[in-house]
Amino acid sequence: MTKKKKIKKTKKIKKAKKIKSFKKAKPPTKKLKDTGIKKVGSFVNNSEEKIEIKKIKKQPTEKKQYSVKDYVVYPKHGVGKIVSVEKAKIGDIEIQFYKIFIEKEKLTLTVPINQQSNLRNIATINQINKCVSILKSKPKIKRTMWSRRAQEYDQKINSGKIYELAEVVKDLNKNTDIIADQSYSERQLFEKAYERLKSEFEAVLKVSPVEVQKKMDKALKRESNLTEDK
Numbered sequence: 001m002t003k004k005k006k007i008k009k010t011k012k013i014k015k016a017k018k019i020k021s022f023k024k025a026k027p028p029t030k031k032l033k034d035t036g037i038k039k040v041g042s043f044v045n046n047s048e049e050k051i052e053i054k055k056i057k058k059q060p061t062e063k064k065q066y067s068v069k070d071y072v073v074y075p076k077h078g079v080g081k082i083v084s085v086e087k088a089k090i091g092d093i094e095i096q097f098y099k100i101f102i103e104k105e106k107l108t109l110t111v112p113i114n115q116q117s118n119l120r121n122i123a124t125i126n127q128i129n130k131c132v133s134i135l136k137s138k139p140k141i142k143r144t145m146w147s148r149r150a151q152e153y154d155q156k157i158n159s160g161k162i163y164e165l166a167e168v169v170k171d172l173n174k175n176t177d178i179i180a181d182q183s184y185s186e187r188q189l190f191e192k193a194y195e196r197l198k199s200e201f202e203a204v205l206k207v208s209p210v211e212v213q214k215k216m217d218k219a220l221k222r223e224s225n226l227t228e229d230k
Contacts, residue, residue, distance in 0.1 A: 065113075066098060071203045072119045074109060075160030077102045078196040079122060079203050085113075104199050122203050123162050131197065134166040135219035139173065146185070153189050162200060168193040173220045 066072060070082045080100040087096050098116070100109040111119065123131070142149055153172065156164040172190040174182050182190065194216070201212045216222075 066116070066119070071122045072098075072100065073122060073160055073162075073200065074100060074102070074111070074119060076158050077105060077107065077109065079103075079199040080109065083108070104195060120160060123200055125204065127162055128201060128204050131162060131166040131201075132215070132219045134163060135170050135173075135216065137170060139171045140167075146183075150185055150189060153193070157189070157193050157196065162197070165193055165197050165200075169197055169216075170220070173222060175220065175222050 066082055068082055068084060071079060072082060073079055080102040082098050083101050084099045085096065086099060087094060089095070095112055097110050097112045098119075100111060100119075101107070102109065153168050156168050159165075169190065172182075172186055172193065174190075198209070198212055198216060201216065202209055205212060205215075
């Protein structure tokens with residue numbers, strides 16, 4: 001056998017081996033057809049059963065449940081105590097609500113349980129300590145018109161946020177009980193904020209109103225004549 005014929009034979013053998021190895025590497029596409037399985041996108045599903053993808057609805061967040069005798073803060077009225085949890089029917093709808101007694105205003109509020117986002121827990125000891133630090137700090141002096149400042153102070157008082165309440169007390173504090181040192185509207189806002197903050201201090205610290213007032217006045221460096229009721 002000549003050299004040329006030998007070279008041709010070896011080339012043919014090499015080509016045949018390459019084709020065989022290439023055929024082996026191919027994926028088994030025929031098997032998918034035989035088993036009745038369809039390939040759809042990146043999912044492989046049975047052709048007879050179609051999977052429905054449903055949009056998951058956002059679960060409602062769990063709300064805080066308050067109990068009878070709990071102290072809560074209602075932004076527009078301040079600290080109150082839950083005296084009862086009651087039910088009432090309006091048409092076909094049954095409503096559950098809290099009865100909250102506001103001691104300072106001698107007022108009873110009815111707050112539906114599904115509207116309890118308006119309520120908040122009373123402050124913690126750490127928050128009370130932070131409030132004392134705010135009362136000790138320097139008041140912010142604003143140069144804007146009093147009518148605009150008064151509106152801002154009123155919004156802070158009714159926000160229900162204890163730190164904002166402490167800031168109003170600090171900013172409107174005149175270090176004295178002398179009426180002449182404050183305008184009527186200033187004094188009204190100061191007393192409103194002061195009483196709200198004081199009632200929350202009382203509920204958290206569980207001490208007498210006089211002790212709370214002493215603590216607050218000391219932080220404010222406020223001159224006042226206090227006598228404990230006998």
